[in-house]
Amino acid sequence: MTNLVIFYYLKKYFFIFINFAPQFKIMNEKRTEVASLGEFGLIRQLTNQIELRQPSTIKGIGDDAAIISLADNKCMVVSTDMLTEGIHFDLMYVPLKHLGYKSVVVNVSDIYAMNAIPTQITVSIAISNRFSVEALEELYAGINAACKEYNVDLVGGDTTSSLKGLVISITAIGEVQKEKITYRNTAKIGDLICCTGDLGAAYLGLQILEREKQLYLSDPNTKPDLENQQYLIGRQLKPEARKDFIEMFEKNKLIPTSMIDISDGLASELHHICSQSGVGAIVEESGVPIHPDAELMAIKFNLDPITCALNGGEDYELLFTIDPSDTEKIKYLPDVYIMGEIVAASEGIQLHTKGGNIHKILAQGWVHF
């Protein structure tokens, strides 16, 4: 250790000693609230200093996953997600097994969104002492079930304690041929906007569970009213990632011009694709797939079904764009919907309603902060 380093330490110590107090108090002199930037603004603020030094790093922050080049034109894909109790899940109604399953799904979904195949995951958890070994076994039973379903290996992790609540952090690794990678920033004017499955159901499932929770809390003897809500609650508690579409793209030799998974809602994801690709979009309301159960439940909750589809989130469907010449390749695929077209950036991001009106689509997404 050189003198220089010791001097550095020394300075740092003085810094600490003068302010022998929590760092976040020191910062109060100039304090910008995280909420004022929002999640994406905060990420930009924190990562704008980042330099990339490794020649193997093809894509860093800014897409569903990072891309690292390997030999033979292959690439490795890496994505990570953190779920915290009270923010992302409520153990009042989320069974731990489902939570484990969903935690893996959320991550492999990001790998699929790059048109890649997930291969391995690591799982780190922090737990408070209210969790028993049996409770954690439930959580891992769900994680293992998802590993089996998506054919990924759980290869590592960390297990530690927290002062409060459960935190789950999963990193997923996948692989893809370089020429097949689907980024967010490569949509082009004239491309068709497509999406898999249907949207808004997971959000409505959450509304049902929240309603039942409130009823239960006000009267624990109340009988939950969940009949005929299997589809909506299933979409919330046990979502699936669209592995089948990555396989179908491969089989039909289709490479989308851009792709993203729908975790924060159609509106937010569309904004990511458009702003990163430097384009605009027109979405036809009639082209946005909404399940009949979601439509009915939205009305029951006094919500607009299209708003649930645009801003609901947690659908884990794929939003992608294709060159119009590839239309034939998806036309006969089940469960895929063409909902609009990529246009010039100057046109913005618009919704053409069934009634013939034009609305601007705002990027609402989920607000954690």
Place this chain on the structure above:
Amino acid sequence: MTNLVIFYYLKKYFFIFINFAPQFKIMNEKRTEVASLGEFGLIRQLTNQIELRQPSTIKGIGDDAAIISLADNKCMVVSTDMLTEGIHFDLMYVPLKHLGYKSVVVNVSDIYAMNAIPTQITVSIAISNRFSVEALEELYAGINAACKEYNVDLVGGDTTSSLKGLVISITAIGEVQKEKITYRNTAKIGDLICCTGDLGAAYLGLQILEREKQLYLSDPNTKPDLENQQYLIGRQLKPEARKDFIEMFEKNKLIPTSMIDISDGLASELHHICSQSGVGAIVEESGVPIHPDAELMAIKFNLDPITCALNGGEDYELLFTIDPSDTEKIKYLPDVYIMGEIVAASEGIQLHTKGGNIHKILAQGWVHF
């Protein structure tokens, strides 16, 4: 979606509805405390059901990092660590910049322990609303400084909120030629036990900071007594991973027969190597490197210096074994110490004290739970 799946959902719903209450309460009928298993027992319990399906997975859970095979005899190395406020760090005296730096060091150290070179990291954080943007910028300044020092790229992550405190989860990725990987389970009888740097100083640095914190809390006008403690506090607040040794091994064409990084203390790491390799070990107390400052401070705290070295932890030095025929290759390296020998498992893990006594070394390590 098939009927079968809907039936599965239905069953699951009944399970939830009957028990519309937090899952951990349900589990109370049979409740095993996590503390009764300890961290390593818990990991075994949770991971014993894991099946590996991917042919590329060479090593899953059980070493410093997982190993995934790539083309050209290369391997990818993956490791992950989670740090939680109040458990791993105390923001009362840990500056956020140092915390960011250390979080990266902890992870790249695991990559080096496989004799690999770290290349990329992902960083996920969960924060409560007491953290300002400026505070997070400090944290990321430390993360970026470590990325520069260790030549790794920050390629991804997640930023979310927590109900309480700060959680940092980092995953590090590295690469290594297959034949150079150093596992924990490959030490053999007759090998020499070596370690880099010195041990116990980080633990004593922590004791000093804890003492000063208590004094500060009882009287905020007290002036901290930290003069001449730069070395010990520096080892705690700004540890470095032994990148230099991986480079020296390469230069001297030395491949240790086994290796692990010292995060939980020499005793715990030695137990990992011995139990996984099916061997025992004899350590000479006189061979365990302890910095003079650590020796003095241990005595001041009424602690045995060798106990601090054995059980202190957070040194982030490398513990490795070499074939005796390689002795010449490390003999003239700076900052490396031969402290003992691998023996038959039947001999256990022993410490030969300076006074000529023989003690059993117990695997104390850090107890989170």
